[in-house]
Amino acid sequence: MNTGKKRRQAVVEKKDCVACGCCVKVCPKEAITVIGGLFAQVDTDRCVGCGKCAKECPASVIEMREVTA
Amino acid sequence: MKKHWYDYLWILSSLYLILGFFNILFAWLGLLCFFIPLIIAAVRGTKGYCNRYCGRGQLFGLLGGRFGLSRKKDIPKWMKSKGFRYGFLIFFFAMFFVMLWNTYLVFAGAGELKQVVTLLWTFKLPWHWAYHGTLFHPGVAQFAFGFYSVMLTSTVLGLITMVLFKPRSWCVYCPMGTMTQLICRARNGKA
Numbered sequence: 001m002n003t004g005k006k007r008r009q010a011v012v013e014k015k016d017c018v019a020c021g022c023c024v025k026v027c028p029k030e031a032i033t034v035i036g037g038l039f040a041q042v043d044t045d046r047c048v049g050c051g052k053c054a055k056e057c058p059a060s061v062i063e064m065r066e067v068t069a
Numbered sequence: 070m071k072k073h074w075y076d077y078l079w080i081l082s083s084l085y086l087i088l089g090f091f092n093i094l095f096a097w098l099g100l101l102c103f104f105i106p107l108i109i110a111a112v113r114g115t116k117g118y119c120n121r122y123c124g125r126g127q128l129f130g131l132l133g134g135r136f137g138l139s140r141k142k143d144i145p146k147w148m149k150s151k152g153f154r155y156g157f158l159i160f161f162f163a164m165f166f167v168m169l170w171n172t173y174l175v176f177a178g179a180g181e182l183k184q185v186v187t188l189l190w191t192f193k194l195p196w197h198w199a200y201h202g203t204l205f206h207p208g209v210a211q212f213a214f215g216f217y218s219v220m221l222t223s224t225v226l227g228l229i230t231m232v233l234f235k236p237r238s239w240c241v242y243c244p245m246g247t248m249t250q251l252i253c254r255a256r257n258g259k260a
């Protein structure tokens with residue numbers, strides 16, 4: 001769905017992710033998962049851009065970015 | 070964010086630390102948080118232990134989050150660098166082997182049981198009140214003192230970084246976390 005509207009999304013800097021899963025625990029939408037014990041991945045369809053994961057991430061590797069959806 | 074049974078494992082982690090004040094032999098139970106993460110990583114190729122079950126991570130999350138004992142600042146860049154994480158892992162294991170060696174010496178009769186808990190690899194705290202003799206060899210107690218030292222040291226470090234940075238900052242440089250991630254990397258073949 002391309003509405004041309006801007007919305008916020010979580011973006012993980014994968015190479016610095018420690019795969020602790022703290023972000024997964026706080027996400028209200030189950031939009032973020034840890035893949036194979038390596039890094040977290042955001043499901044862009046589900047993410048509502050609340051920023052909870054970014055606040056929680058102990059390594060501070062999640063950035064909230066404006067994207068056009 | 071439904072609560073699951075495993076979201077309460079922080080109770081066991083706290084209990085573990087408390088029991089060590091009463092009877093040091095309980096320290097042996099700590100081997101569980103050593104082997105379970107490794108087995109999960111090796112068999113399933115995930116950090117399932119960190120992601121779900123680790124009570125220590127939960128404890129920091131609770132104290133730093135719910136109880137607000139954290140400044141919630143970003144961890145310094147160098148602390149999340151691979152160099153520091155791997156370096157700390159190596160240092161931690163070097164110290165772990167020194168501990169095993171001391172245990173071996175007691176088992177071999179070449180060393181005496183020392184009823185102390187060593188904090189931060191430096192400070193020797195008298196801990197004789199938690200030792201009431203053992204049915205086993207004194208070496209069994211030596212290992213308990215050594216292992217409890219490791220657990221208490223990592224808890225103290227974790228608490229310090231919890232206060233300074235984000236609640237679960239310890240998870241960034243936790244040797245078990247780093248090691249399980251390395252195992253997953255080797256297993257899931259991603260450089």
Ligand code: SF4
Pocket residue numbers: 012016017018019020021022023024034039040056057058059060061062
């Ligand atoms: S909280 Fe941060 S470091 Fe931990 S898995 Fe999520 S993105 Fe990675």
Ligand code: SF4
Pocket residue numbers: 009010026027028029030031032042046047048049050051052053054
């Ligand atoms: S921004 Fe909110 S919805 Fe999106 S992944 Fe993070 S916690 Fe989940």
Ligand code: SF4
Pocket residue numbers: 020106118119120123124125126239240241243244245246247
């Ligand atoms: S990184 Fe260490 S403390 Fe954090 S969840 Fe994993 S094993 Fe527990």
